[in-house]
Amino acid sequence: MTLRADLALVADLVTPGSRVLDLGCGTGSLLSHLAAEKGCSGTGVEIDADAVLVAIRSGVSVIELDMDHQLGEFADHSYDVVVLSRTLQTLHRPHVVLQEMIRIAPRVILSMPNFGYWRNRVRLARGRMPMSKDIPYDWYDTPNLHHATLVDLEDLFRAVGLVPLQRIPLTVDGHPLRLPELTATWAAGSAVYVLGAA
Amino acid sequence: MTSTDGVGLVETRTARLFDSEEPLRLAHGATLAPVEVAYETYGTLSPGRDNAVFICHALTGDAHAAGFHAGAARPGWWDNLIGPGRPLDTDRLYVVCANLLGGCQGTTGPSSVDPKTGRAYGLAFPLLDMSDFVTVHRALLAHLGIEKLLAAFGGSLGGMQVLEWALTHPEDMRHAVVIAASSRLSAQNIAFNAVAREAITRDPGFSAGQYVAEGTLPDRGLSIARMMAHITYLSEEAMADKFGRTPQLGEFEHGFGADFAVESYLRHQGESFLERFDALSYLYLTRVMDYFDPFSRAHATDAAAASGVRFLLTSFTSDWRFSSLHSRRIVRHLEHARIPVTYRDIETAGGHDSFLLEIEPYHETIRAYVDRALEEL
Numbered sequence: 112m113t114l115r116a117d118l119a120l121v122a123d124l125v126t127p128g129s130r131v132l133d134l135g136c137g138t139g140s141l142l143s144h145l146a147a148e149k150g151c152s153g154t155g156v157e158i159d160a161d162a163v164l165v166a167i168r169s170g171v172s173v174i175e176l177d178m179d180h181q182l183g184e185f186a187d188h189s190y191d192v193v194v195l196s197r198t199l200q201t202l203h204r205p206h207v208v209l210q211e212m213i214r215i216a217p218r219v220i221l222s223m224p225n226f227g228y229w230r231n232r233v234r235l236a237r238g239r240m241p242m243s244k245d246i247p248y249d250w251y252d253t254p255n256l257h258h259a260t261l262v263d264l265e266d267l268f269r270a271v272g273l274v275p276l277q278r279i280p281l282t283v284d285g286h287p288l289r290l291p292e293l294t295a296t297w298a299a300g301s302a303v304y305v306l307g308a309a
Numbered sequence: 310m311t312s313t314d315g316v317g318l319v320e321t322r323t324a325r326l327f328d329s330e331e332p333l334r335l336a337h338g339a340t341l342a343p344v345e346v347a348y349e350t351y352g353t354l355s356p357g358r359d360n361a362v363f364i365c366h367a368l369t370g371d372a373h374a375a376g377f378h379a380g381a382a383r384p385g386w387w388d389n390l391i392g393p394g395r396p397l398d399t400d401r402l403y404v405v406c407a408n409l410l411g412g413c414q415g416t417t418g419p420s421s422v423d424p425k426t427g428r429a430y431g432l433a434f435p436l437l438d439m440s441d442f443v444t445v446h447r448a449l450l451a452h453l454g455i456e457k458l459l460a461a462f463g464g465s466l467g468g469m470q471v472l473e474w475a476l477t478h479p480e481d482m483r484h485a486v487v488i489a490a491s492s493r494l495s496a497q498n499i500a501f502n503a504v505a506r507e508a509i510t511r512d513p514g515f516s517a518g519q520y521v522a523e524g525t526l527p528d529r530g531l532s533i534a535r536m537m538a539h540i541t542y543l544s545e546e547a548m549a550d551k552f553g554r555t556p557q558l559g560e561f562e563h564g565f566g567a568d569f570a571v572e573s574y575l576r577h578q579g580e581s582f583l584e585r586f587d588a589l590s591y592l593y594l595t596r597v598m599d600y601f602d603p604f605s606r607a608h609a610t611d612a613a614a615a616s617g618v619r620f621l622l623t624s625f626t627s628d629w630r631f632s633s634l635h636s637r638r639i640v641r642h643l644e645h646a647r648i649p650v651t652y653r654d655i656e657t658a659g660g661h662d663s664f665l666l667e668i669e670p671y672h673e674t675i676r677a678y679v680d681r682a683l684e685e686l
Contacts, residue, residue: 163653164674167621168681171651174651176652
């Protein structure tokens with residue numbers, strides 16, 4: 112099974128043999144891939160029932176819990192890395208979840224759609240809420256509770272004591288952006304960050 | 310696909326696993342002999358002896374988990390889960406279920422005859438520990454020539470046995486499946502057990518535990534214990550759905566009889582329980598649950614963490630006897646010890662007894678887990 116482009120990129124950022132906690136693991140494809148290709152072990156967290164069944168069937172250990180309130184179940188420094196893919200914007204308390212993640216592991220890999228993507232800016236300038244491949248929902252029917260630009264997001268990292276060690280801006284197709292780094296805040300559809308504690 | 314095409318006609322067998330030469334040594338120091346164990350098996354043990362699954366039953370269960378006894382109208386207590394094509398697929402698995410030590414359905418218990426006196430043990434029967442159940446289960450496996458289980462399964466007290474087993478002898482199994490269980494009863498749980506025991510021991514028919522010899526039976530106490538416990542096995546919503554405030558006889562008679570349908574139902578539960586359960590077993594088995602607290606032991610998870618055993622836990626959202634918090638406590642302890650654990654909190658209105666019901670997301674979870682476990686062999 113081929114891994115979704117953005118997950119393949121996350122997989123490349125994980126050190127072989129790591130113990131990985133994948134928050135919002137879906138069907139567990141990242142963890143399956145990491146176990147098979149990089150000798151990693153780990154656990155997924157997911158609440159979508161159908162996805163959980165697929166993850167269980169593929170041998171991934173998956174725990175059904177509410178990320179907003181129940182990450183306290185995981186011990187301090189009990190993983191090498193925590194992954195959160197395109198999910199932070201759906202949580203009630205993103206700042207609390209970020210703090211929990213860095214408590215659980217010394218490394219955080221996080222991806223997030225960029226509300227500041229230029230097409231979003233154009234749509235907003237024309238008086239409409241943005242919709243795009245990265246934000247494909249009507250404003251009234253969306254899992255996304257919070258929208259943030261990459262600039263906003265990096266402010267939050269600083270506020271909760273997280274340091275970006277690496278930033279990989281992505282196109283709307285999930286491939287690394289080939290434009291100069293400075294353009295990322297408007298040219299990237301999303302970005303992947305590797306974060307450590309300040 | 311549950312009512313037809315199950316495992317068919319089955320029989321309970323009995324094995325004498327301990328005798329006076331080699332008595333059972335209990336956790337609290339006493340010895341017991343002889344010990345006979347009633348068990349059933351379904352499916353076929355593979356040539357590699359690697360497809361065995363052990364079922365640990367709950368407080369009032371027995372060895373008859375699936376199929377039909379000759380002439381019986383109702384199948385075994387977990388028949389919806391066990392059988393050809395069912396989540397515990399007997400076309401691929403060899404399933405073993407035994408009545409537990411201290412029980413009253415064919416395995417040695419407090420109402421068995423004490424060979425020293427020729428009378429029932431009564432209250433002279435030694436107090437049991439969760440680990441004693443495991444010791445006897447392990448002896449049965451040795452008797453059957455099974456070195457390692459694919460999985461041990463259990464709900465409620467059955468799940469507590471699986472937890473104890475997997476923590477103390479994780480080398481016995483690849484997977485431990487712990488359903489609607491607890492690693493430590495709450496004060497409320499113990500309180501319910503305490504009242505049930507009081508109902509039994511205060512019944513004049515209890516005769517200090519020698520009711521068989523005295524020709525009395527603590528029927529009133531045992532049925533009240535069962536009626537109360539049964540309330541805790543259902544959710545308020547399940548009871549409202551099943552009975553509401555419906556009169557038993559079309560209209561209310563306004564008296565102290567069983568005027569509401571729910572009262573009549575509980576009376577029936579209490580009465581029919583007397584035919585299949587023993588008051589002393591009720592005392593002994595509930596007491597084991599009260600004292601069970603495996604994670605309080607030093608290095609409780611070390612053996613399991615080193616062994617590679619993996620856990621599946623499920624709880625049910627409407628279970629208030631062992632709420633989801635009980636399962637999450639187990640998950641937390643295992644997770645902190647870095648033991649692989651999968652956990653689902655199944656949305657259902659069925660209460661604690663949900664583990665006995667055919668609830669699709671629950672059964673699909675078991676099916677997915679077992680299919681994967683078989684594939685990994």
